[in-house]
Amino acid sequence: MPELPEVETTRRGVAPHVVGRSITAVEVRERRLRWPVPRSVDRLAGERVVDLSRRAKYLLFDVGSGTVIMHLGMSGSLRLVEGGAQWRKHDHISFHMDSGRELRFHDPRRFGCVLFCKGDPGKHRLIRDLGPEPLSQDFNVDYLVERAAGKTVAIKQFVMNAQVVVGVGNIYASEALFMSGIHPKRAAGRVARARLGKLVTAIREVLGRSIEMGGTTLRDFLHEDGKPGYFRQSLRVYGREDEACINCNATVRRIVQNARSSFYCPNCQR
DNA sequence: AAAACTACCTGAGTGC
């Protein structure tokens, strides 16, 4: 369940080991990810990784001739291993680097993807219609007010819509709505401007703080093992059904929206 | 056009 902070943490952890290095070989052992891994990925041997950036939860490996577009889905992870290291169950792809190490793509549920895009990745179908990055200046109250106007969709689903803003997954949506005192079922168009402002701040804060925590607990990605879980301990409502609200002591509730659990305080969130 | 629903997948957890 990598949310945006984990993807960013992964990017920062992996970048020093791949940017500026050449790929010497690519091994694809399991092609059946969200979409089949194209043969163009196998042919990346000899390419140099010029940059590793992120757009939404997509990792973008700029290799000069194009861009590897990677998504970790629900259960994906990247790990650097010594050359020739044992393949683990669910290791699907290995990028051999000229450092002698290998970058392994691991994804038990195979919801992730590894694609190759020639030309501008910003024009790729997966990228082109995405909303602003939550930590950018483009994501602000004026923008959100404009997008929410007249919308009857629940605010929770609205903020999880990647065409509105990227990187707000199920957990952070619950957290941000709690922090801004908005009921998850409230129609997006019926949230007052001031509270949309609070929501912008809350999303920024919760994502920003998690990225910082990821930074401080950053594994070295050479001996990565297990889940970081660096936000688990600081969740305010998510997963706390039937427990006392940390603000008012009322009982935290869980409802299901679009087949996703939403946690909220019926007293603090209206 | 917008909203609702479906498919994809495996590991963890639960109940019998």
Added chain:
DNA sequence: TGCACTCAGGTAGTTT
């Protein structure tokens, strides 16, 4: 101990 079952969740694509 083991089987059968449910749940979790990102997101593109399809249906209503």
